[in-house]
Amino acid sequence: DAKTTQPPSMDCAEGRAANLPCNHSTISGNEYVYWYRQIHSQGPQYIIHGLKNNETNEMASLIITEDRKSSTLILPHATLRDTAVYYCIVWNNQGGKLIFGQGTELSVKP
Amino acid sequence: NAGVTQTPKFQVLKTGQSMTLQCAQDMNHNSMYWYRQDPGMGLRLIYYSASEGTTDKGEVPNGYNVSRLNKREFSLRLESAAPSQTSVYFCASSEPGLAGKGYFGAGTRLSVL
Numbered sequence: 001d002a003k004t005t006q007p008p009s010m011d012c013a014e015g016r017a018a019n020l021p022c023n024h025s026t027i028s029g030n031e032y033v034y035w036y037r038q039i040h041s042q043g044p045q046y047i048i049h050g051l052k053n054n055e056t057n058e059m060a061s062l063i064i065t066e067d068r069k070s071s072t073l074i075l076p077h078a079t080l081r082d083t084a085v086y087y088c089i090v091w092n093n094q095g096g097k098l099i100f101g102q103g104t105e106l107s108v109k110p
Numbered sequence: 111n112a113g114v115t116q117t118p119k120f121q122v123l124k125t126g127q128s129m130t131l132q133c134a135q136d137m138n139h140n141s142m143y144w145y146r147q148d149p150g151m152g153l154r155l156i157y158y159s160a161s162e163g164t165t166d167k168g169e170v171p172n173g174y175n176v177s178r179l180n181k182r183e184f185s186l187r188l189e190s191a192a193p194s195q196t197s198v199y200f201c202a203s204s205e206p207g208l209a210g211k212g213y214f215g216a217g218t219r220l221s222v223l
Contacts, residue, residue: 034210034211036212038153041198041217042216042217043114043200043202043214043215043216043217044153044200044202044212044214045214046211046212087152087153089210091209091210097155097158097166097168098143098155098158098202098210099155099168099169100145100152100153100154101152102151102152103152
């Protein structure tokens with residue numbers, strides 16, 4: 001499974017867009033990019049995933065570069081409740097295991 | 111649907127004691143996982159089960175055993191607990207065909223004295 005690199009922490013003003021980057025330069029063709037978040041002391045929560053195309057759901061948008069070596073999770077209007085650790089995971093659909101890295105601790109400030 | 115249920119929620123053990131953490135899911139998922147999370151750290155995979163009757167080691171399997179009793183249940187056993195196993199333990203399951211989309215339990219907070 002490919003490794004991911006994320007900044008350890010980021011700040012965002014409430015109401016602004018939060019853009020969380022992830023580098024996965026060794027990703028292979030059958031590997032998906034998944035994003036999770038973990039609000040303090042709770043179990044991680046699935047946010048979104050993608051293979052090649054950009055994706056959007058009710059929680060966030062996922063932008064994957066054309067070469068697939070990096071991606072950005074976008075929370076369009078961050079709220080205080082979005083303060084959490086965000087994990088970017090690369091997973092393959094042939095027996096891949098969900099391996100979490102260190103994630104990015106996002107602090108949304110008033 | 112309850113989702114992923116873990117029991118117990120809290121446990122205190124003495125060094126050398128044994129215990130089993132229970133996990134059950136009611137979503138008919140094939141894949142199930144056990145993770146541990148130490149304070150200020152990310153999640154580390156202990157064991158993984160792709161389907162009933164199969165298990166595979168993760169990143170930190172030493173000191174643990176698992177049983178995939180049936181499709182619903184995946185238990186984690188500490189045979190002789192050590193203080194280094196003090197952690198929060200999370201169980202997860204994931205959808206058939208979309209096994210990267212995991213659903214997590216609320217966690218078991220374990221202290222080994």
